[in-house]
Amino acid sequence: MMPLAMAPAGEILIIKNLRCNEETKKHLLEMGFSTGEKAEVIKNTSSGIIVNIKGVKIALNRGLATGIIVEKE
Amino acid sequence: MIIAALAGNPNCGKTTLFNELTGSKQHVGNWPGVTVEKKEGNYKKDNNISIVDLPGTYSLSPYSAEEEIARDYIINSKPNVVVNIVDATSIERNLYLTMQIAQTGTPMVVALNMMDEVESMGIDINTNKLSEMLGVPVVPIVARSGKGIEKLMAVTKDTAQRGIATLKQDVYDKIKNIEENKNDEEADILAADMRYEYIDKVVDSSVFKPQIKKLTTSDKIDQIVTNKVLSLPIFAVVMYMLFACTFSENFLFIEGLPSPGVWLAGVVESLWGSLTGVVDAALVSAGVSDWLHNLVIDGIMAGVGAVFGFIPLVLVLFVLMSFLEDSGYMARVAFVMDRIFRKFGLSGKSFIPLLMGFGCSVPALTASRTLESDKDRKITMMVTPFMSCGAKLPIYLMFVATLFADSNRTAIIFSIYALGMVMAVIGSLLLNKFMFKAENSGFIMELPKYRIPSLKSVGIHAWEKVKGFAIKAGTIILFSTILIWFLSNFNMSGMCDMEESFLAIIGNSIAWIFAPLGFNDWRASVGVVTGWIAKENIVATFGQLFAGVTDEAVLEAVMAGEQGLPAIGDVFTKVSAFSYMAFNLLCMPCFAAVGAMRREFGSMKWTLKAIAFQMVVAYVVALIINVVGNIIF
Numbered sequence: 001m002m003p004l005a006m007a008p009a010g011e012i013l014i015i016k017n018l019r020c021n022e023e024t025k026k027h028l029l030e031m032g033f034s035t036g037e038k039a040e041v042i043k044n045t046s047s048g049i050i051v052n053i054k055g056v057k058i059a060l061n062r063g064l065a066t067g068i069i070v071e072k073e
Numbered sequence: 074m075i076i077a078a079l080a081g082n083p084n085c086g087k088t089t090l091f092n093e094l095t096g097s098k099q100h101v102g103n104w105p106g107v108t109v110e111k112k113e114g115n116y117k118k119d120n121n122i123s124i125v126d127l128p129g130t131y132s133l134s135p136y137s138a139e140e141e142i143a144r145d146y147i148i149n150s151k152p153n154v155v156v157n158i159v160d161a162t163s164i165e166r167n168l169y170l171t172m173q174i175a176q177t178g179t180p181m182v183v184a185l186n187m188m189d190e191v192e193s194m195g196i197d198i199n200t201n202k203l204s205e206m207l208g209v210p211v212v213p214i215v216a217r218s219g220k221g222i223e224k225l226m227a228v229t230k231d232t233a234q235r236g237i238a239t240l241k242q243d244v245y246d247k248i249k250n251i252e253e254n255k256n257d258e259e260a261d262i263l264a265a266d267m268r269y270e271y272i273d274k275v276v277d278s279s280v281f282k283p284q285i286k287k288l289t290t291s292d293k294i295d296q297i298v299t300n301k302v303l304s305l306p307i308f309a310v311v312m313y314m315l316f317a318c319t320f321s322e323n324f325l326f327i328e329g330l331p332s333p334g335v336w337l338a339g340v341v342e343s344l345w346g347s348l349t350g351v352v353d354a355a356l357v358s359a360g361v362s363d364w365l366h367n368l369v370i371d372g373i374m375a376g377v378g379a380v381f382g383f384i385p386l387v388l389v390l391f392v393l394m395s396f397l398e399d400s401g402y403m404a405r406v407a408f409v410m411d412r413i414f415r416k417f418g419l420s421g422k423s424f425i426p427l428l429m430g431f432g433c434s435v436p437a438l439t440a441s442r443t444l445e446s447d448k449d450r451k452i453t454m455m456v457t458p459f460m461s462c463g464a465k466l467p468i469y470l471m472f473v474a475t476l477f478a479d480s481n482r483t484a485i486i487f488s489i490y491a492l493g494m495v496m497a498v499i500g501s502l503l504l505n506k507f508m509f510k511a512e513n514s515g516f517i518m519e520l521p522k523y524r525i526p527s528l529k530s531v532g533i534h535a536w537e538k539v540k541g542f543a544i545k546a547g548t549i550i551l552f553s554t555i556l557i558w559f560l561s562n563f564n565m566s567g568m569c570d571m572e573e574s575f576l577a578i579i580g581n582s583i584a585w586i587f588a589p590l591g592f593n594d595w596r597a598s599v600g601v602v603t604g605w606i607a608k609e610n611i612v613a614t615f616g617q618l619f620a621g622v623t624d625e626a627v628l629e630a631v632m633a634g635e636q637g638l639p640a641i642g643d644v645f646t647k648v649s650a651f652s653y654m655a656f657n658l659l660c661m662p663c664f665a666a667v668g669a670m671r672r673e674f675g676s677m678k679w680t681l682k683a684i685a686f687q688m689v690v691a692y693v694v695a696l697i698i699n700v701v702g703n704i705i706f
Contacts, residue, residue: 020515028517059405064517
């Protein structure tokens with residue numbers, strides 16, 4: 001278990017938990033970050049993280065990515 | 074009459090379908106990024122079907138203003154049928170909205186878009202199975218080429234007439250039950266999980282993806298444009314090209330070659346000049362009185378002409394901006410810039426409006442629409458006019474030529490530009506701290522696949538923007554020009570010289586306000602006021618009021634900084650001149666920009682708040698310059 005912000009590029013991860021306020025949590029869910037979903041880290045830079053989730057590329061800043069708890073597949 | 078609402082995720086091809094269905098004529102202003110209002114039009118092949126285009130949304134739960142518009146429309150206005158456009162290349166995420174719309178019980182049809190891309194990716198979708206699992210008709214289409222659209226509309230009409238709600242009501246009822254019976258916030262999240270659970274089932278049984286995944290072209294481009302080292306230089310080059318195409322007098326570094334924007338502006342200006350000549354001659358031959366001639370030629374034609382003169386620049390800038398936005402590149406820029414702008418209390422998406430502010434605040438304010446956080450958007454709009462626009466440059470050039478002839482001119486002008494940027498940063502930090510209590514929203518943005526924008530859609534986008542700009546800015550400019558013309562040519566006893574006009578009286582009566590800033594002179598205060606019509610107006614006003622210069626050629630030389638106005642030296646010192654430049658840089662922008670603010674805020678209250686903020690900042694900064702400057706020098 002680790003925050004998405006720590007995950008290196010190329011890793012395939014499973015979303016475990018969302019640690020953020022309810023509103024952000026809902027929005028993340030709508031964008032596809034549901035528990036148990038697979039996400040592939042495309043890029044992890046100082047600007048933020050790009051992941052591929054449900055066939056869509058999503059860019060997040062580090063703050064948001066820290067609140068997304070993931071586990072290696 | 075059948076009302077069909079188009080709903081779907083951002084970037085699912087909704088606007089393309091809307092254009093395809095209604096014909097471009099019915100198109101009523103879509104702005105790349107965010108469709109703020111809903112648009113309406115009739116189906117071109119059947120006038121009995123009215124199409125309503127809703128803003129692109131990820132869900133029906135109100136997270137942003139646009140999502141609220143979409144939700145309220147579907148629930149309260151009760152369209153006969155909802156056409157839900159689903160991007161088949163990212164079907165799982167798109168079906169989330171489908172599930173929510175189905176849950177409202179509104180008759181719906183799923184338009185499975187981008188089927189050509191899906192096929193080229195080797196994905197196979199069983200639409201019959203999909204339709205059966207979702208309980209709604211599913212029609213595969215390719216919106217860009219118009220494939221499948223007639224069938225879609227036939228099914229839509231049929232569904233609307235039969236008024237059938239979704240068949241799989243049991244699934245939706247189950248989710249609805251959870252939402253209604255558990256009223257804590259967990260319920261929403263539980264419901265969301267259930268939706269995805271069901272979507273997984275649907276996708277498992279109807280979508281067949283090939284196992285081997287290859288790097289797409291989009292992935293390859295992204296590796297380069299979001300690269301740590303290359304991203305910023307690439308962006309700088311793209312932006313430079315954007316501005317060069319619009320504003321450059323020496324395009325591609327070729328001396329004297331005008332850019333497309335400058336060339337077009339010249340054409341429009343000369344056309345307007347000839348039109349003015351024709352009107353002038355007509356008025357003279359009709360023998361109208363002097364004041365009417367003066368009002369029409371110097372007031373209306375000159376004032377409105379000033380607006381028309383920069384419409385070509387706006388057009389070219391927007392064609393290029395729309396192209397970049399439609400291509401998907403802007404989303405990457407916002408991502409790359411976000412970290413830097415976050416530190417100033419802004420979002421990465423604020424960068425484009427601020428940069429455009431160096432050209433002209435009017436299109437820059439419009440470009441702020443792409444920001445989805447209300448707080449970020451308002452702050453961006455409030456500080457955008459601090460970026461020194463093209464029209465403010467002649468003011469600096471005039472002062473520099475007269476009062477700073479012995480100093481480093483470039484350094485003086487650069488320091489004014491830098492002051493604007495610094496104040497934009499300080500301003501947004503202050504607004505974040507004192508005016509907006511909302512916490513910083515995290516940055517989350519879909520990076521759409523790169524697509525080559527169609528010329529048609531880019532053209533429509535740009536034209537719609539320019540049209541709205543011309544109408545709205547034109548009305549406010551026209552009104553203010555007539556007003557200022559009247560004030561500067563009349564007093565209680567009728568027509569008079571400018572020195573005795575209402576404007577002079579007003580100038581004298583407000584001059585004391587500016588005394589602490591170092592310029593206690595009615596002509597200086599009148600300059601501030603005429604600057605609100607157009608900032609370069611200040612130079613014309615000064616020429617007229619200080620030196621009696623009305624000659625175009627002399628004024629142009631002054632504007633270009635080639636000739637000074639020695640009379641200014643009697644009123645201004647170096648310090649008060651700098652204070653005056655700073656004040657005009659930061660205070661309320663021109664009326665055209667105020668009109669744009671009014672339109673973009675959508676509220677007079679916020680427009681006034683923004684103006685008040687800009688006025689206070691301008692006053693305080695000019696005061697500090699005057700006080701500190703006089704101590705040092």
